[in-house]
Amino acid sequence: MSKKSYSTEKVDGLDLRILRNPESLYEEYPRKGEINKTSTHYCAGCGHGIAHKIIGEAMDDLEIRERSIMISPVGCSVFAYYYFNCGNIQVAHGRAPAVGTGISRAEDNAIVMSYQGDGDLASIGLNETLQAANRGEKLAVFFINNSVYGMTGGQMAPTTLVGEVTVTCQSGRDPDFAGYPTHMCELINTLKAPVFIERVSLATPKKIEAARRAVKKALQIQKESKGYAFVELLAPCPTNLRQDARTAQQFIEQQMEKEFEVKRFRDLSNEREPKIRPVSDFSTEALDKIFDVSRENEGEFIDDSDMKLTSIKVTGFGGQGVLSAGLTIAQAACAQGKHVSWYPSYGPEQRGGNSNCSIVISGETIGTPVVDEMDILIALNKPSLEKFSKDVKEGGIIIYDAAIEGFETDKDVTIYKVPSLEIAEAHGNARTANAALLGVLMELSDALPQEAYEKAIHEMFASKPKVIDVNINVLRAGAEWLKNNS
Amino acid sequence: MSNQMVKGNTAVVIGALYAGCDCYYGYPITPASEILHEASKYFPMVGRNFVQAESEESSINMVYGGSATGHRVMTASSGPGISLMQEGFTFLAGAELPAVIVDIMRAGPGLGNIGPEQGDYNQIVKGGGHGNYKNIVLAPNSVQEMCDLTMKAFELADKWRNPVVVLADGTLGQMAELLKFPKEAIEPEIDNSKSIRGTEETSENLVTSIFLNFDQLEDFNFELQEKYAKIAKEDVIIDEYQVDDADIILVSYGISSRICKTAVDKSRENGLKVGLLRPITLSPFPEKRIKELADKGAKFISVEMSNGQLLEDIQLAALRKEDTYLVNRMGGNLLELKDVLAKINEVSGGKQ
Numbered sequence: 001m002s003k004k005s006y007s008t009e010k011v012d013g014l015d016l017r018i019l020r021n022p023e024s025l026y027e028e029y030p031r032k033g034e035i036n037k038t039s040t041h042y043c044a045g046c047g048h049g050i051a052h053k054i055i056g057e058a059m060d061d062l063e064i065r066e067r068s069i070m071i072s073p074v075g076c077s078v079f080a081y082y083y084f085n086c087g088n089i090q091v092a093h094g095r096a097p098a099v100g101t102g103i104s105r106a107e108d109n110a111i112v113m114s115y116q117g118d119g120d121l122a123s124i125g126l127n128e129t130l131q132a133a134n135r136g137e138k139l140a141v142f143f144i145n146n147s148v149y150g151m152t153g154g155q156m157a158p159t160t161l162v163g164e165v166t167v168t169c170q171s172g173r174d175p176d177f178a179g180y181p182t183h184m185c186e187l188i189n190t191l192k193a194p195v196f197i198e199r200v201s202l203a204t205p206k207k208i209e210a211a212r213r214a215v216k217k218a219l220q221i222q223k224e225s226k227g228y229a230f231v232e233l234l235a236p237c238p239t240n241l242r243q244d245a246r247t248a249q250q251f252i253e254q255q256m257e258k259e260f261e262v263k264r265f266r267d268l269s270n271e272r273e274p275k276i277r278p279v280s281d282f283s284t285e286a287l288d289k290i291f292d293v294s295r296e297n298e299g300e301f302i303d304d305s306d307m308k309l310t311s312i313k314v315t316g317f318g319g320q321g322v323l324s325a326g327l328t329i330a331q332a333a334c335a336q337g338k339h340v341s342w343y344p345s346y347g348p349e350q351r352g353g354n355s356n357c358s359i360v361i362s363g364e365t366i367g368t369p370v371v372d373e374m375d376i377l378i379a380l381n382k383p384s385l386e387k388f389s390k391d392v393k394e395g396g397i398i399i400y401d402a403a404i405e406g407f408e409t410d411k412d413v414t415i416y417k418v419p420s421l422e423i424a425e426a427h428g429n430a431r432t433a434n435a436a437l438l439g440v441l442m443e444l445s446d447a448l449p450q451e452a453y454e455k456a457i458h459e460m461f462a463s464k465p466k467v468i469d470v471n472i473n474v475l476r477a478g479a480e481w482l483k484n485n486s
Numbered sequence: 487m488s489n490q491m492v493k494g495n496t497a498v499v500i501g502a503l504y505a506g507c508d509c510y511y512g513y514p515i516t517p518a519s520e521i522l523h524e525a526s527k528y529f530p531m532v533g534r535n536f537v538q539a540e541s542e543e544s545s546i547n548m549v550y551g552g553s554a555t556g557h558r559v560m561t562a563s564s565g566p567g568i569s570l571m572q573e574g575f576t577f578l579a580g581a582e583l584p585a586v587i588v589d590i591m592r593a594g595p596g597l598g599n600i601g602p603e604q605g606d607y608n609q610i611v612k613g614g615g616h617g618n619y620k621n622i623v624l625a626p627n628s629v630q631e632m633c634d635l636t637m638k639a640f641e642l643a644d645k646w647r648n649p650v651v652v653l654a655d656g657t658l659g660q661m662a663e664l665l666k667f668p669k670e671a672i673e674p675e676i677d678n679s680k681s682i683r684g685t686e687e688t689s690e691n692l693v694t695s696i697f698l699n700f701d702q703l704e705d706f707n708f709e710l711q712e713k714y715a716k717i718a719k720e721d722v723i724i725d726e727y728q729v730d731d732a733d734i735i736l737v738s739y740g741i742s743s744r745i746c747k748t749a750v751d752k753s754r755e756n757g758l759k760v761g762l763l764r765p766i767t768l769s770p771f772p773e774k775r776i777k778e779l780a781d782k783g784a785k786f787i788s789v790e791m792s793n794g795q796l797l798e799d800i801q802l803a804a805l806r807k808e809d810t811y812l813v814n815r816m817g818g819n820l821l822e823l824k825d826v827l828a829k830i831n832e833v834s835g836g837k838q
Binding site: 020022031033065066067068069072078079081085086087088090091092095098099100101102103104105106107109110111127128131135277278279280281282283284285286287288290291292293294295301327330331339340342343344346365366367368369370372452 | 487488490491498503504506508510511516517528530531532533534535537539540541543544545547548549550551552553554555557559573574577581656657658661662664667669670672674675682683684685686688689691692693694695696698741744745747748768780820822823
């Protein structure tokens with residue numbers, strides 16, 4: 001018994017112990033409604049009252065009431081918040097461990113408990129249960145296993161015993177049709193992260209004492225911020241199982257405890273270190289730093305309605321630098337104050353091996369970033385050259401790598417077959433062939449100056465400074481090649 | 487520089503962080519995944535929280551838990567994942583918890599494909615979960631707005647204690663444009679009168695959506711409707727372009743609205759009085775303004791990447807079906823300028 005759940009008075013020279021609820025349970029339950037404010041909504045003989053009381057007493061003993069948040073599930077204990085004198089939240093069916101994760105991550109100092117029945121935890125919420133356990137969330141989970149759905153009217157639960165009769169297995173649970181009872185402690189015990197796992201029984205006062213110790217241990221682990229603790233409590237449901245007090249007790253001891261072994265599966269509380277999560281930084285400075293934002297140098301758009309809209313597509317195999325070449329063009333245009341958009345092919349399309357991106361450069365706000373017909377096509381491989389060359393506008397430009405053989409088109413376009421791979425290899429890095437093609441584009445069009453391209457390359461490779469010089473050299477060599485070959 | 491080329495999905499994360507979002511809970515799905523990737527990278531860099539959830543159901547329920555603590559929290563997904571989150575939306579609305587959810591729409595129904603579409607309009611704007619609730623819905627049409635409206639979403643979520651959805655599409659999420667960074671970061675204040683934080687001050691608080699008493703629940707439902715009416719009064723945002731004297735008004739949001747501006751310019755060059763009304767808030771919907779314009783005799787063309795879902799709201803607002811038209815694409819296809827011009831031509835009786 002918790003020291004706070006009774007007071008002692010001297011009456012006629014005798015010590016009288018006056019029992020009352022632990023402080024962590026309300027003395028009266030006004031949330032329940034106006035009548036019977038001191039009785040619970042649970043049926044006579046139900047296990048929830050006992051479970052509530054030992055949790056409340058453990059909260060008192062550990063002096064964690066203020067830090068505690070109780071999650072009420074869906075099931076008979078949907079109204080657990082009538083009783084627990086702490087922060088309370090009621091959640092959707094089965095989602096308590098996810099909600100608990102959300103709370104615990106946001107408020108590292110909170111002690112978060114979920115209280116769930118067998119339908120909520122082991123059926124609809126099985127995934128959430130296992131995943132939160134596997135992440136080792138700082139969460140104490142109290143699992144009330146009474147082998148049957150209560151609130152909805154006595155249906156078969158994942159924990160219903162073989163042969164046990166419920167309203168949805170009226171001839172008894174038949175494993176050929178409905179499978180076998182789910183063993184939650186054993187399942188969770190296959191995971192590495194949980195700190196504490198124990199199954200207890202509420203069948204007799206002595207067993208309740210053992211349950212009290214397990215509950216307290218689970219909360220002690222929360223108080224110490226050590227992580228996930230799971231306590232399964234085998235509990236009576238006399239109403240739905242049509243039992244009286246004696247047969248309910250016998251059912252737990254003689255049948256449930258046979259199927260669900262009462263034992264401590266794990267206690268790693270001495271080995272595990274507290275998990276302390278970092279403190280959030282909301283400062284502008286911290287964010288500016290991670291995004292490399294400098295407040296002095298603000299570029300602006302220069303609106304220029306005379307400028308012709310230019311659409312470009314860069315295509316090739318994934319890994320050839322297709323997307324980065326496109327981004328370099330976009331960055332260069334951006335540095336010149338042009339309106340520009342960049343739009344990649346994405347998803348499974350890119351995993352097919354081919355990749356492309358579209359760039360639109362304009363003197364005005366851009367309508368659509370999608371390019372169906374383009375002014376300029378830059379192709380790094382044959383399949384995409386063949387695929388997209390038919391979409392190049394009349395009078396447009398195609399720039400492609402000279403290693404691609406046998407390409408022909410009868411369209412009125414200007415074609416530049418550039419030995420980009422050779423140029424790149426001459427500079428000692430075959431992977432910079434895309435920069436040689438960009439050099440040709442740079443030389444062809446006076447829309448964007450050399451400095452803009454070079455600045456863009458600096459920005460693109462800011463995290464890989466070693467390759468900046470070679471990319472710039474290859475870019476210049478590409479431009480040089482065009483001068484010598486046109 | 488304070489201006490950078492970034493992807494729309496990245497801009498969402500930038501907006502969220504500058505808005506003081508403390509927790510990101512999410513699950514991967516194309517074309518929204520970069521939001522998850524960038525959140526996993528940047529949130530921990532400033533000590534904020536990131537969890538990759540096991541499912542979208544868990545993401546939204548983590549958001550429910552995080553929001554209950556009073557911190558700013560968010561998630562993002564795309565159609566199929568958003569469908570799974572609908573349980574959480576209604577619980578958030580029912581418990582009056584603020585939260586930001588970003589939907590980078592893809593093409594449906596079913597698994598559909600990963601191309602851009604606007605077919606989630608009804609499930610987001612009309613609710614989608616059970617019960618008499620509404621989301622607040624913001625529709626960006628540029629990378630800049632992906633950032634700015636994400637910030638706005640947090641402000642409105644807190645103001646009204648309601649879920650706010652940023653409704654964008656695959657193109658907006660994937661494309662890169664110049665982003666002007668937010669001027670300063672916000673450190674939000676936590677409302678201790680409603681939240682549960684594991685503190686003495688908040689230990690009497692309760693977060694729930696249960697009202698067992700029928701009359702109480704009915705009262706609460708009426709209160710919610712009053713709240714939505716107030717939101718409609720105070721927080722409708724519209725972007726109008728050449729609307730005042732227009733005979734034909736294009737109504738369009740998100741990526742579809744961008745070509746509409748060009749369509750307006752081209753039509754005006756040909757002497758047609760065409761305008762563009764772009765709802766930035768889809769919920770609350772700009773029904774008053776549309777009614778005004780309808781009463782002046784304007785014709786409306788809904789330009790959308792869905793099956794007339796937006797058109798229905800235009801008709802409801804205009805209180806007529808006559809002189810309302812639809813030009814649309816679906817399945818991952820974007821509308822092209824010529825589609826819109828052809829429809830304007832048809833509606834104007836071939837004057838263009």
